[in-house]
Amino acid sequence: MKLGAHQSISGGYSEALKRIANIGGNCLQIFSSSPRGWSSFQINNEAIEQWNNKRNELNIDPIYFHATYLINLADDSRIGHASKQSLISEMNLAPKLGIKGSIIHLGSYKGEPSSIKYSTLITNIKEILNKTSPKSLFIIENAGNRKIGQTLEEISQIVKDVNNPRVKICFDTCHLFSNGYKFENNNQLDKFLNQLSSLQLINQLECWHLNDSRDEFDSGHDRHDNIGQGKMNIDEFKVLLNHPKTKDYPFIIETPGFDKKGPDQKNLDILKSLIKL
Ligand SMILES: [Zn+2]
Numbered sequence: 001m002k003l004g005a006h007q008s009i010s011g012g013y014s015e016a017l018k019r020i021a022n023i024g025g026n027c028l029q030i031f032s033s034s035p036r037g038w039s040s041f042q043i044n045n046e047a048i049e050q051w052n053n054k055r056n057e058l059n060i061d062p063i064y065f066h067a068t069y070l071i072n073l074a075d076d077s078r079i080g081h082a083s084k085q086s087l088i089s090e091m092n093l094a095p096k097l098g099i100k101g102s103i104i105h106l107g108s109y110k111g112e113p114s115s116i117k118y119s120t121l122i123t124n125i126k127e128i129l130n131k132t133s134p135k136s137l138f139i140i141e142n143a144g145n146r147k148i149g150q151t152l153e154e155i156s157q158i159v160k161d162v163n164n165p166r167v168k169i170c171f172d173t174c175h176l177f178s179n180g181y182k183f184e185n186n187n188q189l190d191k192f193l194n195q196l197s198s199l200q201l202i203n204q205l206e207c208w209h210l211n212d213s214r215d216e217f218d219s220g221h222d223r224h225d226n227i228g229q230g231k232m233n234i235d236e237f238k239v240l241l242n243h244p245k246t247k248d249y250p251f252i253i254e255t256p257g258f259d260k261k262g263p264d265q266k267n268l269d270i271l272k273s274l275i276k277l
Helices: 013-022 045-058 078-097 115-130 152-162 173-178 186-198 235-242 265-273
Strands: 003-006 028-030 063-066 101-104 137-141 167-172 205-210 251-253
Touching (some): 003 265, 045 078, 063 078, 078 115, 115 152, 152 167, 173 205, 173 235, 205 235, 251 265
Parallel strands (some): 003 028, 003 251, 028 063, 101 137, 137 167, 167 205
């Protein structure tokens, strides 16, 4: 079972490895730099070696970057350009650290979608893929409120139009719930997986974000909550963690934490208690 969390890189990348091991996780997501800025993180060879040693010692795998929240790939001016530069540098850093790639919120159409904004989005994603290591994955996270990638059909169209095997998908349970998708039993999850297959998305599925939702089902809001404290039925997590077709994916929490200090051991322990041995 691959169960981990987003952790802070405060104090250096290697600190995140220690943090995830301390709370009992075995896979990890980190920001490469400040999630609310454009600055790219500088890491020297010594720090890379330290990271690789610590990572092997603690056996943390897989590891993903989560891209900055400022990304908007449907923008054709300054923000779009900065988004591209930021992802290009992050996705080129990833393989040096054995990181699989970046999990990305694609951005927003800022008002009505248009064919021009959509083609900007596709062109930008293609350019990023062309300018980054073939080992690095571009992982689209399904969006919450009013952002690009809310429905399976929309994600499927983007994946089809970019047409590159390095494009993968990360589903966030909270964002699915806020957009009218839930699976509280195996039957409902089978239906969801069948829908993924018919949209040719099943092979793109890379990992899951496990978060409860502070907002109601189909609310269009996407605020995360601790597992069992939000509006979602805890059975949804049980179903995902035990279903033969989903249990082997990496699961990563981004919960606020019971002490509000970020993803914690208690959230992971609750999820572990749902796993049938
Ligand atoms: Zn997420």
